[in-house]
Each structure stands twice: as structure tokens, then as C-alpha cells.
Amino acid sequence: MSTGSHFKTRLPEIRARPFDRKKDAPTQIENLLPRGQQARLRAIATVLEHQRANNTIFSEGEDAHFVYSVAAGAVRISRHTESGRRQILALMLPGDLFGLPDCGLYVNSAETVSPATLYRVPWQRLHEVLLEEPELQVSLLLRLAFDLRQAQRRIVMLGQHNIAQRLASFLIELSQHPDFYSEQTHQLEVPLTRSDLADYLGTASETVIRAFSKLEKNGLIRRISRAIVEIQDLDALRNLLQEKRRVGRLRR
Amino acid sequence: MSTGSHFKTRLPEIRARPFDRKKDAPTQIENLLPRGQQARLRAIATVLEHQRANNTIFSEGEDAHFVYSVAAGAVRISRHTESGRRQILALMLPGDLFGLPDCGLYVNSAETVSPATLYRVPWQRLHEVLLEEPELQVSLLLRLAFDLRQAQRRIVMLGQHNIAQRLASFLIELSQHPDFYSEQTHQLEVPLTRSDLADYLGTASETVIRAFSKLEKNGLIRRISRAIVEIQDLDALRNLLQEKRRVGRLRR
DNA sequence: CGTCCTATTGACTTTCGTCAACCAATGTGG
DNA sequence: CCACATTGGTTGACGAAAGTCAATAGGACG
Numbered sequence: 001m002s003t004g005s006h007f008k009t010r011l012p013e014i015r016a017r018p019f020d021r022k023k024d025a026p027t028q029i030e031n032l033l034p035r036g037q038q039a040r041l042r043a044i045a046t047v048l049e050h051q052r053a054n055n056t057i058f059s060e061g062e063d064a065h066f067v068y069s070v071a072a073g074a075v076r077i078s079r080h081t082e083s084g085r086r087q088i089l090a091l092m093l094p095g096d097l098f099g100l101p102d103c104g105l106y107v108n109s110a111e112t113v114s115p116a117t118l119y120r121v122p123w124q125r126l127h128e129v130l131l132e133e134p135e136l137q138v139s140l141l142l143r144l145a146f147d148l149r150q151a152q153r154r155i156v157m158l159g160q161h162n163i164a165q166r167l168a169s170f171l172i173e174l175s176q177h178p179d180f181y182s183e184q185t186h187q188l189e190v191p192l193t194r195s196d197l198a199d200y201l202g203t204a205s206e207t208v209i210r211a212f213s214k215l216e217k218n219g220l221i222r223r224i225s226r227a228i229v230e231i232q233d234l235d236a237l238r239n240l241l242q243e244k245r246r247v248g249r250l251r252r
Numbered sequence: 253m254s255t256g257s258h259f260k261t262r263l264p265e266i267r268a269r270p271f272d273r274k275k276d277a278p279t280q281i282e283n284l285l286p287r288g289q290q291a292r293l294r295a296i297a298t299v300l301e302h303q304r305a306n307n308t309i310f311s312e313g314e315d316a317h318f319v320y321s322v323a324a325g326a327v328r329i330s331r332h333t334e335s336g337r338r339q340i341l342a343l344m345l346p347g348d349l350f351g352l353p354d355c356g357l358y359v360n361s362a363e364t365v366s367p368a369t370l371y372r373v374p375w376q377r378l379h380e381v382l383l384e385e386p387e388l389q390v391s392l393l394l395r396l397a398f399d400l401r402q403a404q405r406r407i408v409m410l411g412q413h414n415i416a417q418r419l420a421s422f423l424i425e426l427s428q429h430p431d432f433y434s435e436q437t438h439q440l441e442v443p444l445t446r447s448d449l450a451d452y453l454g455t456a457s458e459t460v461i462r463a464f465s466k467l468e469k470n471g472l473i474r475r476i477s478r479a480i481v482e483i484q485d486l487d488a489l490r491n492l493l494q495e496k497r498r499v500g501r502l503r504r
Numbered sequence: 505c506g507t508c509c510t511a512t513t514g515a516c517t518t519t520c521g522t523c524a525a526c527c528a529a530t531g532t533g534g
Numbered sequence: 535c536c537a538c539a540t541t542g543g544t545t546g547a548c549g550a551a552a553g554t555c556a557a558t559a560g561g562a563c564g
Contacts, residue, residue: 079404079408081408081412081493082494083493083496089404089408107404108404131386134383134389137389138389141393144393144400147400148399149354149359151404152331152341152359152403155341155403155406156339156341158407161333194542194544195542205542206520206543207519207520207521209543210520210544241334243335244335246517246554247518248555445509445511447511455552455553457510458511458553458554459552459553461511461512462552464512465512478511478560497551498520498521499550500521
């Protein structure tokens with residue numbers, strides 16, 4: 001994609017430091033692990049503070065040494081097709097876990113989508129701990145099962161819904177997350193650019209924009225700024241998913 | 253879908269019997285479990301012989317008491333949208349495992365797609381065994397990880413490929429399975445009807461048929477019968493996946 | 505040999521992808 | 535501070551892909 005002749009000289013701005021009990025909320029690791037085992041992991045976790053969006057965390061095909069958990073911000077998990085297109089498989093939000101290796105390699109790529117704070121755990125160490133603690137294994141199993149169900153929901157969305165429905169589905173899902181939605185103001189922060197969103201929904205950025213326009217014209221949402229959307233009628237968004245994919249031909 | 257006024261009176265023809273060492277190949281359970289623990293599971297497994305296609309194995313929302321493994325035939329795992337459409341999430345072929353519960357319930361439906369032989373294991377018993385045998389847990393974890401990667405491949409397919417590419421992708425994948433593809437005759441058995449295939453690929457049955465016609469016209473495949481397709485040019489099928497989703501507008 | 509179900513093809517329409525032009529925000533170097 | 539470049543967002547035009555309706559063909563099976 002890039003010409004290769006002019007590199008941005010700015011480095012990816014990341015700061016790494018060990019886990020700090022005073023600065024880092026223990027609740028962030030809670031989703032991943034049951035109480036009581038957290039201390040062991042904190043000791044081996046490093047905190048990475050990515051200062052900007054579009055930092056690469058890892059790329060598909062690389063040796064997988066670390067597993068990550070999101071503390072703040074958002075990370076996109078993506079895969080590239082042989083035709084050079086990109087599909088965003090999932091958006092990792094605070095509390096989510098990613099980077100599990102397959103045969104020692106990462107099968108997907110991960111990049112920040114906004115400034116983000118991550119916990120990084122060496123896979124080797126985690127693996128050792130897993131063997132000693134069957135309960136941890138169960139947690140991991142549940143986590144995988146959750147990811148699988150999530151992936152299945154996306155299959156349904158991509159297979160059966162039109163673009164406006166897919167966008168509605170995304171907005172609804174994101175609005176479940178308190179970090180991105182305020183119940184008071186009804187304002188939702190969309191941490192993706194239009195073209196990231198397009199790759200997430202399996203379409204083109206222009207089509208995403210037209211879907212936004214359509215929802216706005218029908219009074220379901222209102223675009224406040226690039227990244228802020230006011231949800232005006234959540235129920236109507238939900239009802240949209242009940243509709244057919246296509247209006248059908250007018251009968252004569 | 254059905255009118256409800258005329259029920260088929262024929263019962264779903266299933267025969268159940270305990271696992272029989274002489275009739276049932278032990279290799280079938282091997283994918284699921286490492287050697288040495290197989291015997292324990294055989295003792296608690298029941299063999300179900302579904303005589304016909306479209307038998308319901310379980311439906312989404314039901315209490316989940318059993319986990320299943322396919323010995324012969326094929327099973328479709330599906331989910332229904334609120335708009336009444338159906339998406340087939342996965343096709344379970346010999347060696348595959350399905351029916352893991354989520355909070356005690358099945359989240360998907362499962363039906364036979366052809367006559368099929370299944371191994372049925374009570375979840376309760378399996379769960380007990382899992383607790384005693386951490387190695388079994390690891391097998392299950394690997395299995396889930398595999399299913400997740402499979403689901404991610406389908407997300408890419410649905411999000412980035414046109415219908416001909418999706419069909420090609422399906423044919424290629426099925427041709428990996430010796431039970432359905434003969435290297436000698438290059439004949440592939442497609443165990444799905446066109447409309448099942450449509451629900452699998454996220455499209456309409458007419459569109460599937462047109463994709464078949466297109467591949468045949470271009471000499472990549474040849475339709476022998478409803479369910480038999482001769483793969484004439486596997487490489488060309490693979491190359492199809494490298495192409496862009498759409499040809500693009502003619503430049504003036 | 506009719507009946508039922510699936511497959512196929514044609515006609516028509518909607519949805520969506522692509523190209524192109526333009527706007528808005530932001531950042532950078534002079 | 536301003537000219538300028540860069541990036542991302544938006545809109546319009548156009549055509550290709552795909553969904554829907556309808557009619558027909560083709561097997562399987564009683």
C-alpha cells in the first residue's frame with residue numbers, strides 16, 4: 001500500500017512498564033481471571049501504553065510470544081485476503097483478551113484503533129500457570145466459547161443483513177459498552193474511522209456513510225461529529241433488524 | 253414456514269444403540285480425544301443412526317443435555333434471525349464435534365443434512381470426566397480454538413468475497429475431505445441442497461445456481477447430478493479467490 | 505403415471521461497489 | 535500566522551452484482 005519511498009519518521013509511541021498496583025485497576029484483569037489468581041498474573045504482566053492509533057501490536061504469521069488484554073481504548077483484529085482486501089474480525093474493547101497463538105503463530109493481525117492501554121502476558125508463563133491451575137483453564141475455555149459465539153453472531157450479520165442493518169447491529173452492540181455510551185446524553189463514541197468500519201461490516205466506506213445518512217434521515221441517530229453519534233431511537237434500531245434484507249419488488 | 257395444516261406423518265427415523273466395538277470404528281472419536289481416554293467415553297456414548305435428512309437433532313434455546321460427534325453423514329448448524337431468515341453457521345462432517353452448551357442451553361440448531369450416524373455423549377458425564385482429566389480439557393480447548401478459526405475464515409468469506417468466490421471456497425474446503433471427494437474421479441459430493449447452500453453462503457438459492465452455472469461455463473467444474481460435481485480445475489478455483497470482488501467500472 | 509420437491513432459467517429491480525470530485529479538519533514547515 | 539499537504543468524510547453518478555418473482559424442467563417416489 002505505501003510507496004516505501006517516504007517513511008514517517010515518527011516512532012510508534014509506546015511506553016512499557018510493569019504492573020503497578022496503585023495505577024492499574026485490578027478490575028480490568030477480572031474478566032479474564034477469577035479472583036485469587038490475579039496476583040500471579042499481575043506479577044508477569046507488562047503494561048503497554050500506546051499513545052496513538054494505528055500502532056501494530058502484532059501481524060499475522062509472526063511468532064506468538066504474548067497474549068494481550070485491553071485495559072483502555074480499542075484494538076482491531078484483522079485478516080487479509082489473497083486479493084489484498086482486509087476484513088476486521090473483531091473489535092477488542094476494555095476487558096477483552098486476544099493474541100492466542102495457533103501452532104505458535106499469530107493467525108490474525110492486531111492494531112490500535114485509538115490510543116490504548118494493554119496488558120501483555122508472556123504466553124510461555126501463562127501456559128505454565130494454566131497447567132498448574134485447572135480453574136484458569138476453565139476460564140480460558142469459557143473465554144474461547146464466548147469468542148466463538150461472538151464470531152457466529154457476526155456470521156449471521158454478514159450473511160443475512162443489509163448494510164444499514166449491519167451498521168445498526170454494530171451501534172447497538174457498542175452501545176452496550178459503558179466505556180463508549182452514555183445513558184444520560186445518549187451519545188455513543190465510535191472509535192473507528194469510516195473505512196475501518198467498512199472493513200468491519202464487509203462493505204465500502206462510502207456505503208457505510210450512506211447507511212449513516214439513511215439512519216439519520218429516518219431519525220434513528222444523529223451525527224454529532226466524526227466519532228460521536230447520538231442514539232435517538234434505540235428501539236427503532238432494534239426493529240430494523242427484524243425487517244427483511246430487501247424491500248421486495250413492487251407488485252403490479 | 254409450513255402451513256401447519258398437513259403434517260408429514262412419518263416419524264423421524266432414528267435408531268439408538270450403545271457403542272459397539274465391532275461395528276463402530278474407534279478412529280471416529282479420535283479427533284475429539286487422545287488415545288487412552290477413548291475407552292471411557294465409548295462406555296458412555298450412544299450411537300444414533302439418523303435414517304434421513306432434515307431430522308432435528310436439537311434446536312436453539314433447548315436445554316442442552318448432550319454433546320455430539322459425527323461418525324458418518326453431515327449435520328448443519330444453524331441460527332435464525334429475528335426476520336425469520338436462516339444462516340447456516342457450519343457444516344459438521346465426520347470427526348467434528350458439536351452441541352457444546354452455553355449456560356445450559358443450545359444456542360444453535362442442528363439438523364441432519366443427509367442420513368447420518370452420530371455419537372451422543374451426556375454432557376453431565378463428559379463434564380465429570382473433564383474435571384478429572386486435564387488433558388481432555390486441553391483437547392476440548394484446542395477444538396474450540398479450531399472452531400473459532402474456522403468461524404473467522406467464514407467471516408472473511410462473507411465479508412470480502414462475491415458469491416462465485418464463496419461457492420468456490422466452499423467447494424475447495426469440501427474437497428479437502430476424503431469422505432466427499434475422490435482424487436481419482438475428481439468427483440465431489442455436495443451433501444447440501446441448493447437452498448441449504450444458499451443459507452450457508454449468505455445468499456439466495458437462485459444466486460447459488462447462477463454461480464454454479466458460471467463456474468461450469470468457465471470450465472472450472474461440471475455438474476454431474478444434483479449432488480455430484482466434477483472438479484475440473486482446482487487451481488483455477490483457487491485463483492478465483494485472488495480476484496477482486498467486483499470487476500469495476502469500465503474506464504472511458 | 506401423477507405428485508411433490510428441487511433445480512434451473514428469465515425478467516426485472518434494488519442494493520451496493522467503484523470512480524470521481526469536493527469538503528473539512530488537522531498538521532507541518534516556512 | 536499562513537500556505538500547503540495530508541487525511542478522512544461526504545455526495546453524486548453510474549453500472550455490476552445480487553435478490554425477488556415467476557414460470558418451467560427434471561427427478562424421486564409412491
